[in-house]
Amino acid sequence: MLILGIETSCDETAASVVENGKHIRSNVISTQIDIHKKFGGVVPELASRAHVELVSHVICEALEKADCKLSELSAVAVTNSPGLANALLVGTETAKALSFSLSIPLIAVNHIHAHLYANFMEQSSIVCPVVGLIISGGHTAVFYVENCNNYVLLGQTYDDAAGEALDKVAKMLNLGYPGGPEISKRAEKGSSKVIDFPRAFLGKDICNFSFSGMKTAAARYLECNSIKNLADVNDICAGFQQSVIDVLIKKIVSAAEQKNVKTILIGGGVSANTEFRKQLSEICKEKGVNLFFPSLKLCTDNAAMIAGLAYHRYKKGKFEDLSLDIHPQLQV
Numbered sequence: 001m002l003i004l005g006i007e008t009s010c011d012e013t014a015a016s017v018v019e020n021g022k023h024i025r026s027n028v029i030s031t032q033i034d035i036h037k038k039f040g041g042v043v044p045e046l047a048s049r050a051h052v053e054l055v056s057h058v059i060c061e062a063l064e065k066a067d068c069k070l071s072e073l074s075a076v077a078v079t080n081s082p083g084l085a086n087a088l089l090v091g092t093e094t095a096k097a098l099s100f101s102l103s104i105p106l107i108a109v110n111h112i113h114a115h116l117y118a119n120f121m122e123q124s125s126i127v128c129p130v131v132g133l134i135i136s137g138g139h140t141a142v143f144y145v146e147n148c149n150n151y152v153l154l155g156q157t158y159d160d161a162a163g164e165a166l167d168k169v170a171k172m173l174n175l176g177y178p179g180g181p182e183i184s185k186r187a188e189k190g191s192s193k194v195i196d197f198p199r200a201f202l203g204k205d206i207c208n209f210s211f212s213g214m215k216t217a218a219a220r221y222l223e224c225n226s227i228k229n230l231a232d233v234n235d236i237c238a239g240f241q242q243s244v245i246d247v248l249i250k251k252i253v254s255a256a257e258q259k260n261v262k263t264i265l266i267g268g269g270v271s272a273n274t275e276f277r278k279q280l281s282e283i284c285k286e287k288g289v290n291l292f293f294p295s296l297k298l299c300t301d302n303a304a305m306i307a308g309l310a311y312h313r314y315k316k317g318k319f320e321d322l323s324l325d326i327h328p329q330l331q332v
């Protein structure tokens, strides 16, 4: 069964054709990084305008690469939550138009659930229940995953997302956008032992996060200390990155203990971070916990994860009609 997935929740216009929830026939991503770079972050109105211009081309390319005709599609799936309102609207209305004109089911997919589902596309040895950590530019959240159709939110950030905090600290250091990969590159050359940034753990058994104070601590540090050379920048990056990593690791390991599960899934753009992968892998090995990350191409925003998860909704008959709305906030 072939499903077309459409993803326009933030600054990537993406479309993909996936067979039976797993086999990726095409995965086309048109990034808008160059549009937003000069502003140091995503400008919502520019993002939605670019989606309007790009979405049809990206869908055509995805169908072409998948060697798939419109008539061969069993369903069209789209991210309708969470994300930037006008950006979500572009994908959602496009999917509705395709569903109506082709007379095929319309499937709504939660972007955050799909980030976790990306793990199931590449691994067949995941046994549910598991706990999952989503770390992206817009969200940081912990889920209890009963099966790939059922995600229970255990906690999320009260303020900034992990990726957002990394992006903002990178902006303070003039490292460009998106900042996460830049911080990661520089951190490799620095030491995390030079500056001890604060960590917000918010209590042992709490799965919520707060990165805003940690980000402000970095801003205060930069106000009070002059940066003399590149080595200073590298140490700040390493120190701040480590403070974020410590919080993420502590929270997801504690969630696994609380829920008494032996498997952790990670998803979202920040899971591309090499140091985070390395440190969490070591801890999980020590504790005998199975750990899964998506491959790098499925960590950041893509439509393959949308078309993949849609297959399971299709099997459950979870279809939408043309009144489908967008939900910019993460639904609890």
Ligand code: KG4
Pocket (backbone or CB within 6 Å): 010, 135, 136, 137, 138, 139, 162, 163, 164, 166, 167, 178, 179, 180, 181, 184, 268, 269, 270, 271, 272, 273, 274, 299, 300, 301
């Ligand atoms: O999931 P994603 O592609 O988009 C959202 O849904 O937000 O995540 C984007 C976030 C950005 O904040 C970006 O800086 C961060 O992921 N990111 C990274 C790395 N690659 C992307 N953060 C740390 N290290 C990386 N290697």
Ligand code: ZN
Pocket (backbone or CB within 6 Å): 111, 115, 136, 137, 268, 269, 300, 301
């Ligand atoms: Zn995302």
